[in-house]
Amino acid sequence: MNDRSLVGKTIVITGASSGFGKGAAIALASMGANVVLAARRTNLLAELTRQIGPNALAVTTDVSKPDDIQHLKKEALLRFGAIDVWINNVGVGALGLFWDIPVEDHARVLDVNIKGLIYGAHAALSEFLTTGTGTLINVGSIDSEVPLAYQASYAASKAAVLSLSRSLNEELRLINQGNIRVATIMPWAVDTPWWIHAANYTGHEPRMAAMDDPQIVIDAIVRACIDPKEEMPVGPKAHASNISHKLFPNLTERLTANIADKEVKKAWPAPPTAGSLHEPMDEGSGIDGGIRKRMRLKDEAPHDIPPE
Template sequence: MQNSTNSPSKRRDVAGATIVVTGASSGFGRGAALKLAAQGANVVLGARRAAALEALAAEIESAGGSALAIGMDVSNARDVGRLAQAAVQRFGRFDVWINNVGIGALGLFWDIPIEDHARVIDVNLKGLIYGAHVALRQFREQGFGTLINMGSIDSEVPLAYQTSYAASKAAVLSLGRSLREELRLAGNEDIKVGTIMPWAVDTPWWTHAANYTGHEPRMLAMDDPEIVIDAIVRACVEPKEEMPVGWISHASNVSHHIFPDLTERMSANIAHREVEKASPLAPSTGAIYQPMTDTATIDGGIRARMKREDDQDGPSK
């Protein structure tokens, strides 16, 4: 067991830490990997799009950083184990594991094929369980570590048109809470677990989601990805049990504890109005089964499209 004074819980920054980031090819994962590497961390990148990961690793290393790219699918337990093994082989250990991958299926529950609901659970819940399992085994062996799970405000407030996604994110929050208690009971005080809970954010997630709403995806007052990326970086040294991100997430979290039924009804009404505002779109499985090749970006371009829709004063439905 290594000396726990090297624990991320005692770090003031990420310099010199080895950090595993799943879902690193786009969105939060890509942004966090770039920022963590710029601050001196070794980053281990995992995602299905191996070519995009290799390009990201090359970008990081050309800027003076250190990166390792591993093509993998979090819904495959062997792939997750291979990612952890590669990190240890290259860097001797990993200090932080960021369970970032998440997919969605948009639409009324009964309109979405059951296979798509199952895929959401395979990735969003089982994939995070696989990541947590390999990470905590490594952390217990070395005596320290930080597990960061990507939840959502849906972890607290279930949202209409995202039923299986919301269910998976509620499970992610429960997973983190239970793990914290088990670690306490086992005396592993230098192993930390935190859950990040953002509101809707403008990343490629919306384009990647399976969509059976009949409309382009959109949501009220989307946040910029940068605030979530910054929260992920902070969590690497200051993890908290629950980390709402952005004022809407904070407000929704508080409101749901005080007025749960009203908050759920208001959130559902918002989701319904946003669906009705959007431009028509044919049903699609998005990228939940096969990755897209042209969306390896941080920003999803959703706010720009929403502005065009709103400027048109009501697109055809």
């Protein structure tokens, strides 16, 4: 994608230490944007900043802490003088049957995915309303539209993301602020380190059918920086699920639940873990999560013990 309109623009990206955030940061910086990188893993942000160069700024941030978000905003403005796009990209998950997941893990999912997103949206919109322009990009999921078994609190949080975005667009319309846009990115299951970082109480390694490559979501985030749309399903599977749920909600929910259940039971056994919900982990620092590769190994050698 080649668009000169991003040259010199300042873009804040939360969740920038891996996955979509890391990929989007690299892509946007290559297009001439200033990128402000936010995540909990300071060392990975420092590495990414060195890779990108002088138009990158790293700010260690836990999005569930409102003071951290205000610090992030302040540092972005001090360094670059403006914020043109704010990407709320952080999303954590807890896999398992709802009652098998500790309540503190459900609470942490909501603290990050809803409260953290609200803190980021509030900081961004207060700046955009001052300048009269700006784009807020909220990274949701196809779970924003289609609830998914084994991911109950995650799906609920992503439904909240879409609802918030819709409400914000209407409020901006009511006050005639058409130069401020709010977009929601809605991918299907994607092979990123999200699966490595998720809390997991399924008894099996995480997997999902027909995972997408992260690049299509990175491309959608970049497009949203240039031409934001209120709802942006990403890829054929997300588009099909979105349409199917609007036409046949009960059937679509049953089909997706059955797919999730089948995938869980196909996976190698794994012990319970809270993942990186409460504390960041070193593992999972790339854009790709390597989940598709692991799934292929399992499907080609369907024994009960994963390889070393």
